[in-house]
Each structure stands twice: as C-alpha cells, then as structure tokens.
Amino acid sequence: MLVTTLQAGHDAADDQTIQAIQLIATTTSLRRWGAVHKWTSLICTLFMLLLCITGLPLIFHEQIDELLHDQVKPAEVPAGTPRANLDQVLANAMAQQPGKVPHFLIWDRDDPNAMFVSVGPTIDADPTNNLLVRMDTHTGAYLDAPDFTRRFTFIMLKLHTDMFAGLPGKLFLGLMGILFCVAIISGIVVYAPSMRKLRFGTYRGHRTRVVRWLDVHNLAGILLVAWTLVVGFTGVINTWADLVLKMWQFGQLAEMTAQYRDRLVPAKLASLNAAVEVASQAMPGMTPSFVAFPGTTFSSKSHYAVFMHGDTPLTSRLLKPALIDAETGKLTDSRDMPWYVLTLFVSQPLHFGDYGGMPLKIVWALLDVLTIFVLVTGLYLWWRRRKAGVSQERAIANAAAIDNPLSDRRDAAE
Amino acid sequence: MIAHRSLGQIFAAPLVIAILSTLGLISALVGDGWWDAVSWAALGLPVLLYIAFVWRRRPN
Secondary structure, three states, X not given: OHHHHHHHHHHHHHHHHHHHHHHHHHHHHHHHHHHHHHHHHHHHHHHHHHHHHHHHHHHOHHHHXXXXXXXXXXXXXXXXXXXXXXXXXXXXXXXXXXXXXEEEEEEOOOOXXXXXXXXXXXXXXXXXXOEEEEXXXXXXXXXXXXXXXXXXXXXXXXXXXXXXXXXXXXXXXXXXXXXXXXXXXXXXXXXXXXXXXXXXXXXXXXXXXHHHHHHHHHHHHHHOHHHHHHHHHHHHHHHOHHHHHHHHHHHHHHHHOHHHOOOOXXXXXXXHHHHHHHHHHHOOOOEEEEEEOOOOOOOOOOEEEEEEEOOOOOHHXXXXXXXXXXXXXXXEEEOOOOHHHHHHXXXXXXXXXXXXXXXHHHHHXXXXXXXXXXXXXXXXXXXXXXXXXXXXXXXXXOHHHHOOOOOOHHHHHO | OOOOOOHHXXXXXXXHHHHHHHHHHHHHHXXXXXXXXXXXXXXXXXXXXXXXXXXXXXXX
C-alpha cells in the first residue's frame, strides 16, 4: 500500500516535471512565434496600409471612373445587332492616329458595346505607354481616346502595384506581401495563448483602449484569416505577372512560333476580321478577349495572336491563344497556357474581388476596412508596449496578456 | 473569467469561419446566380460577426 502510494507520488512528481518542461518549451516556442509575428508585421505594416488604402477605391474603379470622367457613349443598339467588321474598326481608329501603329485590339470586358485599339509610335515601342483608342463595337465609329494616366484610379493603381517604381517596385511589394502572409500565420499561432482564458469573440468594451484594441486585433485578425491569406498571396503572385509573361514568351510562345523566328513583319497584313473568325471557329464556345498584332510582345513577327476566353466566371479569366499567320490568314497553332500562366489568371479575380457582382465588391471593401483595423491596432499595441518597456515577444506569447496586454511574465510574477 | 481553454476550443470557431470563407471565395468563381449569393453570405459572415461581437461589448 505504502509502496504504491510512494510510487504514485513519484509518478506525480515526474508528471509535474514533464509538464513544467513542456510549459517552458511551449513558452520558448511561442516567444519565437511572437518575435516572428512582431518583426514580419512591423516591416510590412506601412506598405500593407498603403495597399489596403489604395486597394479600396480600386475595387470600385469602374464606378469611380464613370463618376469622375465623361466618356462618349457607344450607340444604343437592339440585342442581336451584328458587330462591325474589325478591319473597318481598325481603319477608323488608325485614321484618328496618323503615324502610329496598332499593337492590340481589346474587347472591353465591362462594356460589350465598346472596344479599344492600343496604339504606339512604333511596333517595338514599350506598350505600357500606349494610347487606348475607344471604338464602338457595332458601328465601328471612333468614340474617344482618354488619357487614363491622369485619372485618380490610375494613380491609385500605380501606387498599389509598383509605387511608380516599375518592376523593382512590384517585386518589393511582393516581398512585403510574403511577410504579410508570414505575419498572418504567426498571428494564428500567437492567437492561442492570447485566448486561453477568453471566449471566442470577446470584446472587453469597458476596459482601457489597449485592452479593447487587443481584442479588436485578435477578433478581426482571426475572423479574416482565410480572406487575408488568399488576397495577400494572390497579390504576391500578381507581382510576378511580368516575369510569368516573360517566361511564357520565351517558353511556349517561342516554341509555337519557332519556324517563323527569322521572318520579318509582313508588308501587308491579312484581314484582322478573318483572323478573329478563324480563331473563333477553332475554339467553339469561346469569346475573343484581345488580339496581339505581329511584332508585339504577345505574338511573333508573323502572327496575329488571338486570345480567347470561356464564359463562366472562372473560364472567362483563362485565356487561350490562337496563332494566325498574318500573311496567309491560316491557323498555325493553338495551345492551352502552361500551369504558371493559368495560376496567374486564377489569382487575379481572387485578388480583385471582381467576380461576384457588386455585393461581392462591397463585402471585399468591408473586409479591406477590417484589415486596416487589424494593421492599425497591431501597430498601436506594438507602440504602447514599447513605450511601457515591455518585451513584445513575452507579451505576445504570455497568457498574462489576457488581463493586461502591457504585462509580461516578469510583471505577473512580481 | 473562465477556465483554461484547450486548443480545440480556441480554434473551433475560427476553423469553421475559415472553411466557410474559403468556400465563399471559390463559390463565385464556379458559377453565377446562387453561386454568387453563397459567396456573399460566406464572406459577409466575418464582417457581420465582427460587428455583432463589438456591438455587444461583452464584459467577458
């Protein structure tokens, strides 16, 4: 009897030791996660604030453009009105832009009555400086050629995508996006000790600001985890868009046009309208999205590249090119895009939130605002703890933070 | 103040919300109409929960 009691006492002591060791190990590990959360957040927060704030108007860019800028309206036509011949559309557009050359013909995603001809000074000029000439889809008439680069939404877009710093700016923001994702994941880990004694959804409204904002940070942060991770990571993928397209150009596109490599741009191009018709017949059920002219970055020197898309919310984002010989007007090749381009295409709607109508855009905007709350409260908690001379890692990892987010274990023990 | 909660208790609700959000993100990609409505509801839920919890100013 005595022996068993002693034995039991011994086991209990062992268990306690093991528990204590586990606790120390857990606390050390949590402190590390706390440090990861602090540093990744601190580095990316200001840029994330910039992205959330500039992203907000971008969700509603069409509505804002419509409100701020007058556009010539395309003709009102009854349903089923045939579209104008594309060669005529092109000729009408180029008549307005003497001396320039067409790079792309683009169907307006948002307005089926309008399309664009993207024109540049020469065929090998940088297309990002192109002018977009708006044309009426049905009459083929010239509408206008607005300067998008002076619009509010364009400035927001530039700040959002590269901060006016080109590819390095994009890649830098991509890096900040990766840090943001790491901050979210480490945030999930340190959410646990913070909530050890609190019910889900706790908001201690009668407490001091630092407690209230800790609750807001934890609540909004954990509610938004899936959305912020998806929007954050698809944003990162989007920063690689230029690189992905370069990979496609030197990979699949170069392969598809290998036998035409040494040819020059034909002196006289075959009919654009016929080229689009050939592409449409080759891909039944698909709709043209844009045409890249021979000699531009998205085609070879001797092809029209007609990019087609499907008709569901997902397949309408997945472009598939048909290469039409610009001299003979014949289809020479058409392949599905490689996985890395398809990944980019799928990541776009998931980042923009433009695939579920106006209600989804409104939800997207509200989630964006809540993300701003998480960023601001996080920054505030860091600043308050710093001012109070509290170790951030300890405060984050420590359960004592429940009652007083400015305390750490040392204070609690005293 | 309530007793220590297990990891399961802490992460049960967040896990359900994360799964619903993911379904909402995918749903509107799959189709229009009802698929969109599912997406609005599933992604609107975190916003509604946030407002509800902060509104209640629950002391615990």
